[in-house]
Amino acid sequence: MTTLTSDDIRDRVQGDWQRIVTLLADKVACASVSAQGITGEHMKRSAGFVEQEFKALGIDAHVVQSHNPDGTPGAYEVVGSRIVDPAAPTVLLYAHHDVQPVPDAGDWDTDPFVAVEKDGRLYGRGSADDGGGIAIHSGALKALGDDLGVNIKIFIEGEEEMGSPSFIPFIEQHQDEFAADVIIVADSGNWSADVPSLTTSLRGNTTLDVSLRVLGHPVHSGQFGGPILDANTLAAMLISSMYDESGELVVPGITAEEPVGGLQRDLDEETLRNDAATVQGLRFAGTGSLASRLWTKPSLTVIGFDAHPVEGSFNVLADAATFRLSLRTAPSQRPEEAQRALAAFLTEHAPFGAQVTVTPLDNGMGWAMDPNAKAVKTAEEAMSEAFSTDVVNKGEGGSIPFIPELQRIFPEAQVLVTGPEDPKSNAHSPNESISLSGLRNNVITEALLLDRLANE
The missing domain is CATH 3.40.630.10 (Zn peptidases)
Incomplete structure (x- = not known):
């Protein structure tokens, strides 16, 4: 032919x-x-x-x-x-x-x-x-x-x-x-x-909902605030505990990889900043090449958070908070495996003894x-x-x-x-x-x- x-x-x-x-x-x-x-x-x-x-x-x-x-x-x-x-x-x-x-x-x-x-x-x-x-x-x-x-x-x-x-x-x-x-x-x-x-x-993806409870019902922040931290603050602490000081995800059992086939060219930092419309002075999180951070290393995002809106807020300690996490997984890691590791970390690292419940959702390889x-x-x-x-x-x-x-x-x-x-x-x-x-x-x-x- x-x-x-x-x-x-x-x-x-x-x-x-x-x-x-x-x-x-x-x-x-x-x-x-x-x-x-x-x-x-x-x-x-x-x-x-x-x-x-x-x-x-x-x-x-x-x-x-x-x-x-x-x-x-x-x-x-x-x-x-x-x-x-x-x-x-x-x-x-x-x-x-x-x-x-x-x-x-x-x-x-x-x-x-x-x-x-x-x-x-x-x-x-x-x-x-x-x-x-x-x-x-x-x-x-x-x-x-x-x-x-x-x-x-x-x-x-x-x-x-x-x-x-x-x-x-x-x-x-x-x-x-x-x-x-x-x-x-x-x-x-x-x-x-x-x-x-x-x-x-292509990275995989897994999502889960996290519910954190500290009280049976909301209470007055002036009467009980101090020894008791509100659920929103504790949820923020729980989320931040998954990262080290460089912004690297440090949850045991969640793996990272290098670019498949080797890195032929790294991404340009200035272009990435312009494309993402980052605010001036924002530091990028994580370590290694930008390509690996975007393509083959895991990335965790809070894609939803249930909290009282600012409009109409008043002085009470929130009794509970719920947030949804989306984890982009390394290309070769089974998402179910990463989901289990993330759920275990969250329940084992509940700040100040708060009650943490994790509900697994969708997985994609x-x-x-x-x-x-x-x-x-x-x-x-x-x-x-x-x-x-x-x-x-x-x-x-x-x-x-x-x-x-x-x-x-x-x-x-x-x-x-x-x-x-x-x-x-x-x-x-x-x-x-x-x-x-x-x-x-x-x-x-x-x-x-x-x-x-x-x-x-």
């Missing part, structure tokens, strides 16, 4: 470019906010739009409604395949067609659901996350056309932004439809719009790429050719729990996590956008990758 050159594919993508941009703009207009109901007509229309786009590319695509574990109707998924040769490698292409909500359209500079091109970027909700992933798959398949040398299976999910509750049951019920040699998950991003990356790792896998090397070569620069791989501090579940169900498959985002994309935030030059190079990358996989 003849291998196409990067120039061949670049010319084909350029000739198809207007269709790709129009597809993405039309996808933005679908306004497929799964938080408004994964079984809603708007989600069914979005799935139908994606179905038709892939059918036009020769994929036997169709919409299937999944079911939740309790048997209730689930998301509208788009699945399909194109078998060119039963003996050829099979590649599963994943993306999702649902998008994040827009709590306040007034925070946007443009209409969130009308794609607007400005300064080399296309703005709109879902333009990057994950309409960009759909556009990458579509553009790559169109570029290869009749030269496609691998079998293709697609899965465009309809509830990723809702935590994918029916994802695993759906996959397990349709294993034959999704079994593949290589799985490409186009739902992450690059180092920058001009520097490509494979995502090497992290994921680490095999940096020595053959498909990884092929993908890195394709990226370097498409972007005309060296690859700088990176981890992600967030979690995508279905990826390790895919790896569990298909242990022989090589998983590649790619994607359309870059640091300016503002996914999940106002003014979400995608770099059009980056999108073009991502399409070229995937087309090159699929072509090279056919020849391995």
